[in-house]
Amino acid sequence: MKILPRKFYSRPTLKVAQDLLGCFLVRKYRGKIWRAMITETEAYVGEKDLACHASKGRTPRTEVMYGEPGHAYVYMIYGMYHCLNIVTEKKDFPAAVLIRAVEIIDNPPLLNKERVGVRLNGPGKLCKFLKIDRKLNKWDLTKKDKLWLEHRGSKIKLDKIKKSKRIGIDYAQHCRESLWRFTLNS
DNA sequence: AGATTGATCCAT
DNA sequence: TGGATCAATCTG
Numbered sequence: 001m002k003i004l005p006r007k008f009y010s011r012p013t014l015k016v017a018q019d020l021l022g023c024f025l026v027r028k029y030r031g032k033i034w035r036a037m038i039t040e041t042e043a044y045v046g047e048k049d050l051a052c053h054a055s056k057g058r059t060p061r062t063e064v065m066y067g068e069p070g071h072a073y074v075y076m077i078y079g080m081y082h083c084l085n086i087v088t089e090k091k092d093f094p095a096a097v098l099i100r101a102v103e104i105i106d107n108p109p110l111l112n113k114e115r116v117g118v119r120l121n122g123p124g125k126l127c128k129f130l131k132i133d134r135k136l137n138k139w140d141l142t143k144k145d146k147l148w149l150e151h152r153g154s155k156i157k158l159d160k161i162k163k164s165k166r167i168g169i170d171y172a173q174h175c176r177e178s179l180w181r182f183t184l185n186s
Numbered sequence: 187a188g189a190t191t192g193a194t195c196c197a198t
Numbered sequence: 199t200g201g202a203t204c205a206a207t208c209t210g
Contacts, residue, residue, distance in 0.1 A: 042205070051205070061194060079191025081206050098205060124206045134193095168205050 001150040006142050009069035013088040013095040014180065017043040018161055020086070021184040022152035025102055027130045028145060034130055037152075039119065040101035042166045043180040044085070046094060051172035054094030064138045065094035072139040072147060074132060081124025082133050086141065086149070100167070100181070102126050160185045 001024065009016055020038050027034045044052035053075075054062045064073045065087055073085040073096050085096035101121040120126040127133065132147065141148050163179040170176065 044205075053205080056195080059195075075205085076191095076193055077204060078206050079193070079204095081191095083205060085205085100205090122206065166205075171204090 001153075003142065003144055004070075004149045004151060006068070006070045009086065009088050009141075010090055011088065013043045013045045013097060016086070016088045017041040017097045017180070018182050020097060020099075020149070021161060021182055022154075022156045024105070024150040024152065025099065025130070026148050026150055027132065028147070029131050035105060035150075036102035036120070036126070036130065037105045038099060038101075039103050039184045040099075040121070041182050042098040042100055043182075044096050044098060045089075045180070049172075049178075050175040051166060051169035051178075052094065052096075058094075062094060065096050066092055067138070070140065070142045072136050072141055074127070074134050074137040074139075076134060077124070082127040083123040084127055084132050084136075098123060099126065101183075102130075156184065 020041050023038050025036045025038055046052060047054050049055060054065050058066055061075065064071060067087060068091055069088050071087045073087055074082055076082055084099045087096050089095040100123050101119060103119045104116050120129055136147055139147055162183040162185055164181045165176060165179060166181045
């Protein structure tokens with residue numbers, strides 16, 4: 001399976017968010033490898049997007065979004081959950097794709113058979129399951145170590161992508177209306 | 187609808 | 199330094 005190169009991420013975030021659907025998120029943890037298919041994403045695009053953390057400018061927390069694409073932005077939310085984001089666009093343009101849901105697609109050593117095919121819906125849940133926390137913040141996803149992404153096996157049809165409003169951003173005024181949440185229908 | 191939980195940010 | 203806020207999840 002081919003690893004996604006930096007130039008994949010160095011593109012408009014709305015495109016990357018949709019192209020990530022069906023791709024594989026691979027986690028290597030303590031010598032074991034877990035692989036999951038991405039089924040839901042959300043795009044957060046630039047300082048003008050009031051839902052994007054970078055709308056408040058460059059801070060130590062948002063710094064990674066201003067950096068090179070293809071890195072992980074992992075932050076803690078509500079004191080108990082982590083969310084995994086993929087940095088996109090060119091350097092100095094802050095944007096990222098939030099991974100909202102994945103589906104366990106193979107049978108890695110640590111997983112029971114029952115868990116194959118299970119859909120991990122919710123960014124906090126999938127991070128907990130895949131042992132993703134802030135130690136992986138700023139991680140380079142183009143190296144085949146700890147956490148990386150791979151091309152999807154086959155093409156997906158555009159009509160399988162459902163667009164809807166993003167979740168949990170009621171404060172974002174007009175940006176609430178953007179249909180920047182992408183779900184892969186089975 | 188409420189409780190949980192702590193990092194982050196901005197105003198003092 | 200203090201307090202409001204928060205891209206969530208579970209329970210009932």
